[in-house]
Amino acid sequence: MTLEFFSATDVGRARDNNEDSVALDESVGLAVLADGMGGYNAGEVASQMLTGFIRAELGRWLKEAGATASVGDVRRAMDICVDNANRAIFNAANTNPRYAGMGTTLVLGVFRPEGLLLGHVGDSRAYRLRGGQLTQISRDHSLLQEQLDAGLLTPEEAVFSSNKNLVTRAVGVEDAVMLELHQHEVQPGDLYLFCSDGLSDMLDDDALRQLLINHPSLSEAAQALIDGANDMGGRDNIALVLVRAEGRVRSEGRAWWPFGKR
Template sequence: MLGDSAKLVIYGVSDVGQMREHNEDHIAWDKDLGLVIVADGMGGHNAGEVASEIAVNSIQEALRDVLDPDMQVSHSIDLRDAVREAITYANDEINRMARENFAYNGMGTTIVLNLFQGDRVISAHVGDSRAYRLRDDKLEQITSDHSLVQEMVDNGYLSQEEAQLSASRNLITRALGIADTVEVDVNEEKVAHGDMYLMCTDGLTDLVNDDEIISLLRDYRSETAGCNLEGATQALVGLANDKGGKDNISIVLVCLQQAFSDSSGLEDD
């Protein structure tokens, strides 16, 4: 069933951090659609928060137009194309607003989203906001940063450890709002019972490494009690703030609390 909200547990928070005066991040989710979005805005005169909000709202609007939560997914809909087109629409809306209001000139935002449908998740992103999956006690980053340092890592000029310490680690190579067109990375994979998905801005990952993330997620997940997403989210935000909170910190956690069949995403009770 579209979204299959009974199987999803979702919790998120967006925190201003310790050093910023206002929050330019924006997060949202729609359990009926199975949609989760995280955006990290940028630009002067508070325009970053405008860009991130436009992006999140535009994507939700576009996907609600093609997905009906009361119906099965139509086989004629390519969900990967629908997600890509929704993000392209968001880019168009940010550019339109920037043209119409001089104060918003140069605004932009990263975007990362997960769309859970049946037994699959479609992940899409532009920029360096990330999505991770915790499965069988293994944490895997399922997005690849669109950043200068990631390109240097991919080309063998930097190690991951060096990239984490690089002064250029926040220079992104893709974002919504910086050009008339945008290249969107879209992936699709099967989900499994007990999977936990983390989506976040770089306000978390610049300060908290993967080992620290997985340690905290383990602490708040158990076979008997399930996923304490609120506790895990608050602990991650707290750790980033304890380490300086240099940027806004936005996190959404999703836990797959029931099993999925291979065919429809539903299992008999």
């Protein structure tokens, strides 16, 4: 199985600066997306610190560990790297008044022969398109999600909620952060979408699904998603990562993977 990656960001139609950030290291199957928050340019600083730190530190570890690293090893490396990045952002926010209160969401994916190790913090999302069906495979860390879980709101009411953008977990706002981390099987033909809420707030799941299905080229799909969000108002910055798995599993049951030697 081989993987194709594409990423893009857009300032949207209501903001002057872009506080979203993405980073890829295709050689080790690494994809990172962050949506910053904070006054002045602090959100931009937080998101760029996070994506740059993870790409450099986790990317280096994955290169050195290679395909011999176990799933448990990779999970621990992801946890440690996010914890270190969190402390760096938290310390910067507490030593520079301009950055006070800054933080960022995170979607972190590591594609391995065993599948996708997906970590996230906040309300940026990960979706999987498989067999024409789009599934959200991350769970928002937000007040709105907690209200939905408690039965205080219906999904229809949630669309109009004023609490839509209140996150309950973010990187850099406290001295420790909990990365929610799960493993997902990857099948040939899967298409994965990581995105900030500048996309998912503007386009519902059915609209995302239709645009992904109608644009088989990753670059064309990315542009169609950005255009769609902007056509609906573009009220926030937009960031996305697309990853497509291609190929067939070998007859003996092992998949070819482009990262390191097996």
